[in-house]
Every structure is written in C-alpha cells, then in structure tokens.
Amino acid sequence: xxxLKGIKNIIFDLGGVLLNIDPKKTIExxxxxxxxxxxxxxxxxxxxxxxxxMEQGKITxxxxxxxxxxxxxxxxxxxxxxxAWTAMLLDFPKVRVELVQKLRKHFKIYLFSNTxxxxxxxxxxxxxxxxxxxxxxxxxxxxHSNEIGFRKPSAESFQEIIRLSGIHPEESLFIDDSxxxxxxxxxxxxxGFWLEPGQKIEEILQKYL
Numbered sequence: 001x002x003x004l005k006g007i008k009n010i011i012f013d014l015g016g017v018l019l020n021i022d023p024k025k026t027i028e029x030x031x032x033x034x035x036x037x038x039x040x041x042x043x044x045x046x047x048x049x050x051x052x053x054m055e056q057g058k059i060t061x062x063x064x065x066x067x068x069x070x071x072x073x074x075x076x077x078x079x080x081x082x083x084a085w086t087a088m089l090l091d092f093p094k095v096r097v098e099l100v101q102k103l104r105k106h107f108k109i110y111l112f113s114n115t116x117x118x119x120x121x122x123x124x125x126x127x128x129x130x131x132x133x134x135x136x137x138x139x140x141x142x143x144h145s146n147e148i149g150f151r152k153p154s155a156e157s158f159q160e161i162i163r164l165s166g167i168h169p170e171e172s173l174f175i176d177d178s179x180x181x182x183x184x185x186x187x188x189x190x191x192g193f194w195l196e197p198g199q200k201i202e203e204i205l206q207k208y209l
Contacts, residue, residue: 003193003204009172010103011161011190012139013152014113016177017201018100019123020090029084034073054116057146061117086122092130095202095209100138102208111142112161112174114151114181120144141165152176153184162188175201 004010015021050067053059059067065081103109115123127135136142143161150157162169169189176182182192195201202209 003173003191004107007107007171007173007191009108009110009165009167011110011112011172011174011185012100012201013174013176013178013181013195014111014115014123015089017175017195018096018111019092019126021088022090023088026084026086026088029087030068033076033080033084035068035071052151054118055114055145055151057117057149064116064118082118082122085118089119089123089126092127092135093202094131097131097138099202099205099209103205104138106208108140108167109138110161110165110167111139112152112157113143114145116144116146120146152178152181155184155188158185158188158190162190 012018048067048071050059050064050071053067054061054064065078068081068085069076100109124135141164143164145151145157148157148160148164150160152158158174162172170191173191173193174182174185175193175195176185177195177197179194182194186192193204195204
C-alpha cells in the first residue's frame, strides 16, 4: 500500500482512529450538570484552561475536578464529573484490534494521544472489559500528552515522541483524524495520513485484515 511505502513505524492516534468516540455525549453530560457549552477546537472539547491543563498533565485529577466545579452552578461529586468527562469514550472494535495485531508483524507500532489521566484509566478499562487483555500490549510504547507534557499539534510534542521512541521520522507514519495534528507531524519530518470524516482505519489498511 502506497501510504506504507518505506515505512517501518506507525504511530496511531487513539480517539476516532482506534477507539470509537462521541464527544457530544460529554458535552451533553456536562450540560446536564449545568455547564454552559464552551466548545473549542473541532467542537470536541470545552474551551477552558482546565481542560487543556489536564491534557498537558499540569494539574492533577483532583485539581481538574475542582476546576470543573467552578464552571458548574450546583454541587457535583467526583464520580459525576468523571462520568460526564468520560462519556465520550465508547468502544474498541474487534476488527481494529486485529488490524493492529497484524501490523505488529511488519511494523513497530506506537500510540500518541492527546488525553488525560482520567481518560487513560477509563479507556484502558473499556479495552480490558471488551478484549480481556491490556491495550498497552498492542504498542511498543504508548504516549499520552498528559505524561509527556505536550499536546498535539505542537512541534514539541512530536519532537518528544521521536526522541523517546528513537524512531527515524522519515520512516514513520503518523495517523490521526485531525488534519491540524497531521500537519504538525509532517512539519516535524514524520509522514502523515489524515483519516478524514467517515473513513475507517480498517478500510484504509484493509490489505492487512
């Protein structure tokens, strides 16, 4: 397949690529708790510092929850905040899990997600309940923005992934459903593929299924 020509490493985004997500569910859940819609980039997230700081690991889950409470009119519990915040995370289709397992025979596989500590625990739990093993075993390394301290599409984020993984950018393909993120990867020397709305990664890489 042409997009994999000369490629030795594949770096996958998580939400919208491997994990099915529905950000509207989180927007609606926070709305039910009384939060005004502060929709930011791509219409997927609340445009408020507390959410971006959480994705960069600059605040703790406790500080995040307290920050969210300041945006809400009434009292809410930690569990209510977590449930709303993770409502967008749905499921990992079996076909995508099998795709990554087959790709591992030919490529080194990595994950790079703009995420946060609460989402990481939740998506790992979703995967474990669905597939009865750990999602991290699919990847040589899994990188989360909150752990490396940088969010896509910043150059620093991609430079850190390249450094930590030891890959050669020109031999590495980054796949994301955000065009902005893909452009950021390409600017740092990586090859990039934008998974456009309606496209599914298993259909793009179907030769490996």
